Amino acid sequence: MAASRLDTVVIFGVGLIGGSFALGLKAAGAAKRVIGLGRNPANIERALKLGVIDEACNDPAVVAEADLVLIATPVGQMGAVMGAIAPHLGAGTVVTDGGSTKQDVVALAYRLLKGRAAQFVPGHPIAGAEHSGVAAARADLYRERKVVLTPLPENSERTIRRVRAAWRLCGARLCRMQPAEHDRVFAAVSHLPHLLSYALVDQVARHPNGKQLFEYAAGGFRDFTRIASSHSEMWRDICIANRKAVLKELAGYQRELAEVKQLLQKGDAAGLEKIFTRARAARNKWLKKQQ
C-alpha cells in the first residue's frame, strides 16, 4: 500500500489499542491525518494533547473522508458504531476493528454494514495490557506482535492487503484464521485466564479476612492477577460475546480442578506432581520458543 493511500485514518475509541495504532502509523510516517472519535470527551481531549490524533470529531459521517477506519471500542459498542457509519461509507474506505472476539463482530458487520460488509476486514491485535486509555498508548505496542485477521468471504484480496499493510507499518506480524477458530483459541489462552484471574481476586476481596490476605500477597499473586486489573467493561463484553467458547473452556478447567481436588483429598503426591511437572515443562518449552 502506498503511504499516500492513508491520507486520512479515522479511529473510533482512542484508547490503548486505537491510540497505539495511530502512533504506530505516525511513527512509520504513514498517516497524514488521524481523526479520533470516542464516548469520553476527556480521553479524546488527552489524545489530541498527546498528539495521538490530529483532530477530534463527534460526527460519524467523517468516515466519508477516510481511507481507513479502525473501530477500537469495546466490542459492546461496535454495533452502534457500525450502524452510525454505514450510511456514510464511501466505496474506497476500508474498515477494520480491534475486537478480541470475532464471530460476534462478523455478525454485527453483516447486520449493520449491510452492502458495505465487503469493505470490513475483522481483526484482532494480540497486544493488550492491563493499562487502558490513551495515556497507555505506544507507537511500538504492536512491534513483533501478532495481529489475527479473520477476513469475510466477501473481502477482496486487495481490501485485505490494505488492512495487512497498515498493521505491518505498525510492526505487527499478520496471521489469518476463521472467526470461530479464532474465538475458540482465545477463549482458551486469553478469555478464560482473565476470568480466572478476576475470580481469584474477587474471592480474596470477599474473604472474611480479605484485608489480612492482601497484606501477605506477594509476587506470585501479583503476576497471576495482573490481568485482573484489565478494563472491566471490555472484558465483560468479551466474555459475554464469546460465552459459548468460554463456557466450554471453563467446563474443561472445572474438570481439571475436580481432578486436582481429588488428588489433594487422597493425598496423592505423585499424581499432583505429575500435573505440576507436565505444566511446568509445557510452559518452559513455550517460553523457549517465544525467545
Next chain:
Amino acid sequence: MAASRLDTVVIFGVGLIGGSFALGLKAAGAAKRVIGLGRNPANIERALKLGVIDEACNDPAVVAEADLVLIATPVGQMGAVMGAIAPHLGAGTVVTDGGSTKQDVVALAYRLLKGRAAQFVPGHPIAGAEHSGVAAARADLYRERKVVLTPLPENSERTIRRVRAAWRLCGARLCRMQPAEHDRVFAAVSHLPHLLSYALVDQVARHPNGKQLFEYAAGGFRDFTRIASSHSEMWRDICIANRKAVLKELAGYQRELAEVKQLLQKGDAAGLEKIFTRARAARNKWLKKQQ
C-alpha cells in the same frame, strides 16, 4: 545479635531460598563461615564455586559447630533433616526453616527434634520466584520482603530474637503469626494461585489443539502462568502438606467459578461486570498500598 554469634551458619538445601540467605548474611558481613549440605552434589558444587557457601559437607553432625542452622529444603525432606540433626544439636544452636507451610513443620519439629524443639523457630520468607537452584540466589532477595515467624510456645524470646536478627541482616521485615493462621493465609494468596496456574497450563497442554493454543498465548497468559514454572516437587510438598487449608480455598474458588459460569450461561453482563469491577478495584487498591 552480635555478628560474632554467627561464626558458623549451616544451610540444608542451598537453592534459591537457602543460597540467598547465605548471600544476604555475607553481604551484611555477618557470617564468617557458611556450610552447605544438599542432596544434589552438582548444586552444592555450584554453590561453592559461586561463593554462596564456604564449605560443602554431607555429615549432618556438622550442626554441632553451628550458631544458626537454616533448613531450606522442600518441606517433604525436612523430616529427614530434622531426624538427622537432632542427636548432634548443641544447646547453643538455633534452628529455623524456610518452608512455605508451618503446621506440618511444627509437628515435625516436635516429633523429631524432641527435647531440642525449643531451639527451633519456624519461619517462612515470602520471597519465592519461579527460578530455583543456587544459580538464582541473590543477596538482596529478602530486601524489604516479609519473613513470617511462627514461634513455638517453647521458644525463648532470646532464641526468637536470634532468628529475627539474622533475617533482618538480610534486609527482611519480620512478622509473627500462629502456624494455623499462617497456613490459612498462604493457602489463599499463594498455594491456591499456584495450583490454579499449573492447572491452566496443564489444560492447554492436554488440549487436542494445544500446539496451536500455545502459538497464540501472549502476555496475559505469560504472567498468569509465571508461577507454573515453579519447582514442581516443592509445590507438590506444599500443597500436600497444607491440603486441608488448600482444599478449603479451592472449594471457595469452585463456588466462585460456579457463580461466574451461571452469569455467563444467563448472559448476565451486569453481574459479570460487577465481579470484574470489584476485583479490579481491590487489586488496584492493593497495588497502591504496596508502593
